Amino acid sequence: MGVKLLLEKAHVEGIRSYEVYRREGGYRSVEKALKTMSTDAIVEEVKKSGLRGRGGAGFPAGMKWSFIAKPEGVPRHLVCNADESEPGTFKDRYLMEFIPHLLIEGLIVSSYALGSHDTYIYIRGEYAWIVDILENAINEAKANGWLGKNILGTGFDCEIHVQRGAGAYICGEETALIESLEGKRGNPRLKPPFPAVKGLWQRPTVVNNVETLASVVPIINLGGEEYAKIGVGKSTGTKLISACGNINKPGVYEIDMTISVEEFIYSDEYCGGIPNGKRLKACIPGGSSVPILPANLLLKTAKGETRYMNYESLSDGGFATGSMMGSGGFIVLDEDQCVVKNTYTLARFYRHESCGQCSPCREGTGWMEKLLLRLEKGQGKISDIDLLWDIQSKIEGNTICPLGDAAAWPVAAAIRHFRDEFEWHVTHAEEAQKRNYGLAHYADAIHVPVTA
Amino acid sequence: MSDQLFKVTIDNITIEVPAGTTILNAARQIGGEVAPPAMCYYSKLQGSGGKCRTCLVEVSRGSEKDPRPMPKLVASCRTTVMDGMEVKNITSPKVIDARVGIVEFLLLNHPLDCPICDQAGECHLQDLSYEHGKEGTRYEFQKRVFKKHDLGPYIQLHMTRCILCYRCVFTADQLTDKREHGVLDRGDHSEIATFIEKNLDHDFIGNVIDVCPVGALTDKTFRFKNRVWFTKPVDAHRDCPTCSGQVQLWMRGDEVFRVTARKDEWGEVKDTTDGKPGWICNTCRFEKKHINDWVIEGPSKVNRHSVIAQGHYVGLTIPNETMPKVMHGRGPKLLMDIHSVSEVNAADIELSLLEGPATSKTFNHSEKTNA
Numbered sequence: 001m002g003v004k005l006l007l008e009k010a011h012v013e014g015i016r017s018y019e020v021y022r023r024e025g026g027y028r029s030v031e032k033a034l035k036t037m038s039t040d041a042i043v044e045e046v047k048k049s050g051l052r053g054r055g056g057a058g059f060p061a062g063m064k065w066s067f068i069a070k071p072e073g074v075p076r077h078l079v080c081n082a083d084e085s086e087p088g089t090f091k092d093r094y095l096m097e098f099i100p101h102l103l104i105e106g107l108i109v110s111s112y113a114l115g116s117h118d119t120y121i122y123i124r125g126e127y128a129w130i131v132d133i134l135e136n137a138i139n140e141a142k143a144n145g146w147l148g149k150n151i152l153g154t155g156f157d158c159e160i161h162v163q164r165g166a167g168a169y170i171c172g173e174e175t176a177l178i179e180s181l182e183g184k185r186g187n188p189r190l191k192p193p194f195p196a197v198k199g200l201w202q203r204p205t206v207v208n209n210v211e212t213l214a215s216v217v218p219i220i221n222l223g224g225e226e227y228a229k230i231g232v233g234k235s236t237g238t239k240l241i242s243a244c245g246n247i248n249k250p251g252v253y254e255i256d257m258t259i260s261v262e263e264f265i266y267s268d269e270y271c272g273g274i275p276n277g278k279r280l281k282a283c284i285p286g287g288s289s290v291p292i293l294p295a296n297l298l299l300k301t302a303k304g305e306t307r308y309m310n311y312e313s314l315s316d317g318g319f320a321t322g323s324m325m326g327s328g329g330f331i332v333l334d335e336d337q338c339v340v341k342n343t344y345t346l347a348r349f350y351r352h353e354s355c356g357q358c359s360p361c362r363e364g365t366g367w368m369e370k371l372l373l374r375l376e377k378g379q380g381k382i383s384d385i386d387l388l389w390d391i392q393s394k395i396e397g398n399t400i401c402p403l404g405d406a407a408a409w410p411v412a413a414a415i416r417h418f419r420d421e422f423e424w425h426v427t428h429a430e431e432a433q434k435r436n437y438g439l440a441h442y443a444d445a446i447h448v449p450v451t452a
Numbered sequence: 453m454s455d456q457l458f459k460v461t462i463d464n465i466t467i468e469v470p471a472g473t474t475i476l477n478a479a480r481q482i483g484g485e486v487a488p489p490a491m492c493y494y495s496k497l498q499g500s501g502g503k504c505r506t507c508l509v510e511v512s513r514g515s516e517k518d519p520r521p522m523p524k525l526v527a528s529c530r531t532t533v534m535d536g537m538e539v540k541n542i543t544s545p546k547v548i549d550a551r552v553g554i555v556e557f558l559l560l561n562h563p564l565d566c567p568i569c570d571q572a573g574e575c576h577l578q579d580l581s582y583e584h585g586k587e588g589t590r591y592e593f594q595k596r597v598f599k600k601h602d603l604g605p606y607i608q609l610h611m612t613r614c615i616l617c618y619r620c621v622f623t624a625d626q627l628t629d630k631r632e633h634g635v636l637d638r639g640d641h642s643e644i645a646t647f648i649e650k651n652l653d654h655d656f657i658g659n660v661i662d663v664c665p666v667g668a669l670t671d672k673t674f675r676f677k678n679r680v681w682f683t684k685p686v687d688a689h690r691d692c693p694t695c696s697g698q699v700q701l702w703m704r705g706d707e708v709f710r711v712t713a714r715k716d717e718w719g720e721v722k723d724t725t726d727g728k729p730g731w732i733c734n735t736c737r738f739e740k741k742h743i744n745d746w747v748i749e750g751p752s753k754v755n756r757h758s759v760i761a762q763g764h765y766v767g768l769t770i771p772n773e774t775m776p777k778v779m780h781g782r783g784p785k786l787l788m789d790i791h792s793v794s795e796v797n798a799a800d801i802e803l804s805l806l807e808g809p810a811t812s813k814t815f816n817h818s819e820k821t822n823a
Binding site: 168170185190351352353354355356357358359360362363364365366367370387394397398399400 | 554618
């Protein structure tokens, strides 16, 4: 049983209400932070904790906070990115739905640390019912003196506003989110200037993921150094993983990043194995945009070492043989799944969600979708596979925002690891319409050359 | 800060530019092939650029202080230079390769209907694909198609040709006082639109035609009237109460076919004599189509590298006539002379008055006089 910091109290009955949350020790971190700590001390504590952004990129949160510009007389803002739209990721929804006060608590402490008097939660439009939950929690917190003017008599004022998005994946990109929050079309901005210098209404802004901000609560309660002791290496603390796909127990799990991928999939504490005795074929370990891995590379790295559920181990081997922790959307594919179809589905998603601002992403995503559909239907050509590879390489790195990369990586990884399945869709076009390629050799042990 | 000069090396050519200059503008100062192509950046429009990605360059050395190269190619139109920066444009195979890809992406959904497009000859996309693209495409699917829209009496929007550079959106936003058009939808189905079909009626809205790099926004008073390379550009002005009145007329003989703003070598609107961007008003552009409306200053100098530069007749040198020299002073006898000899087409013989059929004798002068 691993350490639980965020979801420890999630199953206490009535935890959604303020009374129960407070009785269970809620809002202690606000008292500690506002009454006994300076704003710099809080930032320092977050830096010490080694907390990495939980939204996908894994950038150290304390570092991000220290970059915020502090010009005289200009208000600063904290924005909570709750526009969780990555296919396969639903950890923030769980957190906000079941333990909303944890987020509010984290937001108050973080707002205090960053000097934000108007803090925003930008939530995806589809999470309509969670808006009510959050607003209710904010009202309860306000009624009990945790928000509003002069919080706890410290002279710190803070308001939290909830803003609904209108259903665009791109608004999860921080500058597009800021544009949308300002009431404009959600097109990503060109960087620089970075939001830390010119963000919301041209003011210094920090945009953080829901889970990142909620993790500030245990960091303040335990202290940064204690928090850093949980986990391994640069993967400190706990991480929420939303597991889905062909597993017995899909859902949101909190892990302390010391368990292996194999344990996570097969142990009864977590995913509980693959249903109907099927075998593992592939897995997308960090949300739809990270590279897909075949079973043999998922459980063991290319060097033959066990792969663990943390930032370093999952990205071991780079994109050639590794993947990414991403946002923690863990998608498992069993032997009955078709990688070509899966890749097509993802490509269709990215095509639909591309904002259309810059040419490689706007045109390239549509092209990839059309080619993948043709391959999936058995009407493709062998040259289409090379063409796909070329298109993704022309998109990656040449776009304004990471959506281009996010669209290119799944296609690249699928071709890199599952090329024979793509070829089979061309050479056995009719058969491919009737049955799937199956597991093939994707779970076979990789030959590891002996070194030294 | 602004009087500080930064030294920047682009394709091994070093120049000094004021701090805050973008890589693209520094490269334009050097000129020639070193200047990256730009489809969406427009120096007169705030906030433009960064979208088309044709101006991507490699920064092989960040600056004097931080010599690390930038990990990705950067959009030169929106990246400012640093002191000691080294940039590779045409000397970087990575850039050339990426640009080939961008051109292919831009042409993916472009109809390539140049033979019936009014922009042909002065189209930036045409120039771009000739200079940086590859022959042929690998795209084998249907292109996206949109219906044509009339934006008021003067402007037609043909979205099928649009490359979504957003220049017209910025123009409408920054030149006119009400924002009438923008972008609907997203991704490859996004479109420039006036929600839903509204006229664009503002004195300066005609300038969206000038900023459009392709044939998506065209002048309805000029559509299908003439090919641009047949018309001669002439600088002219008139006393206009709304704008500077300094324009370029596109003429054929005495006829004014089209009026546009004057453009510089990057295809952007030139500054007028008083230093302001030379946007022109709708009256000048659409309604003054008679030569008497204008004071002609003289032929315009088109120094853009494009087909319209063919209509150039400034400094024209007539090639030496060598025939008389090699023929000892005689001129060549042209075959057309045959008509005047045979007089077959002479009108003085009325065929209906002849008795019987006409013969060769009918047309022979000597025979006729004998008869």
